[in-house]
Amino acid sequence: MSFLTSLQITDNMHFAIIAAGEGSRLAQEGVKLPKPLVNLNGTPMIRRLIDIFVGCGAESVAVIVNEQMTEVREYVENLKINVPLHLVVKSTPSSMHSFYEVSKTFTSGKFVLTTVDTIFRPEDFRRYVEAFAADESADGYMAVTPFIDDEKPLYIDTDSEMNITAFCDKPFEGVRYISGGIYGLTPPALTVLSDCIRRGVSRMRNYQRALVEAGLRLKAYPMGKIVDVDHQADIVTAEEFLNSGN
Secondary structure, three states, rough: OOOOHHHHHHOOEEEEEEOOOOOHHHHHHOOOOOOOHHOEEEEHHHHHHHHHHHHOOOEEEEEEEEOHHHHHHHHHHOOOOHHHEEEEEEEOOOOOHHHHHHHOOOOOOOEEEOEEEEEEEEOHHHHHHHHHHHHHOOEEEEEOOOOOOOOOOOEEEEOOEEEEEEEEOOOOOOOEEEEEEEEOOOOHHHHHHHHHHHHHOOOOHHHHHHHHHHOOOEEEEEEEOOOOOOOHHHHHHHHHHHHOOO
């Protein structure tokens, strides 16, 4: 069975991109373009993600940008793709709040959310989406990576069946993975998200802890190497990674 066919027999799959950060570190290092428009091998990061999502059979794609990102907003508004593209323009205090705003565009079924600076190989992502689409028992699939590139990584603890048991700020004995910043979730996760907003919870990692506390079954999916683009040097690292065969 082909990848696309396997997606077509599941519930609708929606995709979303959080592109609402300021990208201040890149700007301080002399990068003039807003982070979502930074090119990797000649393609803006945000367009690269959208193309990957459409290639995975997306039912819809949603993007959130902050109110100051006029250049990014105009870029997204002028994109022509063959699936519904929802643009949310709103400044938020955290990525969790951005997720809440963009989640209002979801209709039904499963959804995958990522930040705009999360760089992965398309083939690795397709396998991840296929596994998530096929699993009817899990409430979520969190992409994880053994490659620690983040300045403040979120460490993942699992049981023997790769069910996530904890999200940890500090490494622990036997730790193998950190969060890859790619979140595949189902409608019950939105109930937890609304409750987190109501209770004043902040930060995406605390929301993920709330998912575990609520009893949702989250699977850790090893997706190989994932690179975050936070600094100018990361652009070169990301391009070399995408161009390598390893």
